[in-house]
Amino acid sequence: MPYTPTLHGPHRIVGPNFHASVFAIVRTIPRGRVTTYGDIAAALGLRTVARHVGFALAAAPPDLPWHRVVNSRGTLSPRADSQPSAEQRRRLRREGITIDSRHRITDFSRLRVTDLPRP
DNA sequence: CGGCTGACGACCT
């Protein structure tokens, strides 16, 4: 099994509601749009925990639009097998988002949502 | 304690 940190603990920068907070923000991303791990971290007031946003999404429920979260370069982040998720690509494609041969989203800067809600 | 590892990101050549 891949290593998946729990990210819980009362005295941690990343507190016990971390997952819930991340999920709540992800649910606000409109269909056909995307945002980044870093933007979500920043919305939480924790700019330095972009990586943890990714870890949290590893535990995302199936109904969460986790596929709308990509890295700051607009590409699909590689998983444990160092390959981007085919499932993520399918889900995005289904929303009209196209990805080029180098896993980069077409018109990323246009589709990117930066004004995320602050919990 | 020290080292290593991540669905990351900002910088520097």
Next chain:
DNA sequence: GAGGTCGCCAGCC
């Protein structure tokens, strides 16, 4: 643009 380096934080040896 393509690589490489470092900082970041929590968890697990």
